[in-house]
Amino acid sequence: MPGWLVSTSTMRIFFNMARQPTKAGYRRQLEGTRSLSSSTLAVSSPPMNPMVTIAVRAAREASKVLLRYYERADVLNISEKGRNEFVSEVDRNAEQVIIEVLREKYPNHAILAEESGTHAGDDYQWVIDPLDGTTNYLHGFPQFAISIAMKHKGRLELGVVYDPLRDEMFTTSRGSGALLNDRKLRVSNRKGLKGALLGTGLPYRDFRFRDQYMGMLNELIEETAGVRRPGSAALDFAYVAAGRLDGFWELGLSEWDFAAGALLVREAGGMVTDIGGGERYLETGNVIAGGIKVHNAMLRKIRPHLDDKLNA
Structure with a gap:
């Protein structure tokens, strides 16, 4: 089996969005x-x-x-x-x-x-x-x-x-x-990957980093409660800010996909970095976001899969 394939018993990505009637x-x-x-705290806003x-x-x-x-x-x-x-x-x-x-x-x-x-x-x-x-x-x-x-x-x-x-x-x-x-x-206060719900985006447009991405996915699904791929990075970031997702990562995003969402996460008390832990995420489009402890735990799992072709 090629290294990038994941068995159906291992791949726990679910699309559980119900189709709305109207x-x-x-x-x-x-x-x-x-x-x-x-x-989401019911407080008066400025x-x-x-x-x-x-x-x-x-x-x-x-x-x-x-x-x-x-x-x-x-x-x-x-x-x-x-x-x-x-x-x-x-x-x-x-x-x-x-x-x-x-x-x-x-x-x-x-x-x-x-x-x-x-x-x-x-x-x-x-x-x-x-x-x-x-x-x-x-x-x-x-x-x-x-x-x-x-x-x-x-x-x-x-x-x-x-x-x-x-x-x-x-x-x-x-x-x-x-x-x-x-x-x-406010982002979620989860202390680590155990029980965490993560969001991601699959590399369906650019397969150059498929092997690295699937390696990251294999690492993370073994540690978490689930991974979701809903299909809108902007909403994924917003959901991290709202505590609906504990963390998110994706490769190859464009700046317009997540610029607003990245600031939402940071202003909600979360952390956003590139996949090497640096600040170049808007330039590279390779990004990790989450509450601070979940973000850092994700970063530790993702870093070993970086190489000369895929870096921060």
Whole structure:
């Protein structure tokens, strides 16, 4: 058996997201459960950063585009921009909506967007993924999000991740903590990998590091309660910030996939590093996130699988 294969008895990755009957029904179903998370504290929050307010407005406007065509893939023009990487006019239209909202308020700011690339500007740069989880969206699988971050002179300053199906708005700004719909977030307080629930992303677009990834996976599934691969890195990071996942790791992400989520985790008391334990995760896209003790335990399991081809 090739070294990268994992037996079905060993691979404990489950996709336990129930398909929602309707968008409205999904929101009603979750309305009564949001307050139950032990990591989501019902406390009054300070006034929202004005830039966060604009990012929230942009995310809500873009969500109207996503919801209009959700579960209507048959009417969309879908193309493949890379191996197993799809794009439709929904991605492009939602991105344009976000850019228009941001440009109206901040016309001189730079923009880095997944579909339209880089737009020159000043020392402020918005980092946008209008639809993180496009493949899920096109299949009607209810796990996708809008991600908007802002950097000033290269440093992350704010982030917004919005799940329009559940109407969950995750927001953060540097030094102000992380919120879910105005409730304070905190990463889980798990002490190690025993009993931990982790999130990950499979290397289905780039197989160069398949062997190393599967080695990491084999190490981690032997120590944890389970591993999930829902398909939206932005939401995975948000779930780490909310304590729904104890930790997360992935290789080869793009900056727009997780810039907002990385700040959410840090502001919720967690740790985010590259897979070597350094600070270059936005550059490399190889990342580990979690509560501090879970993060460090994951790092110890992952480091032995680094080599000259795959480093921090």
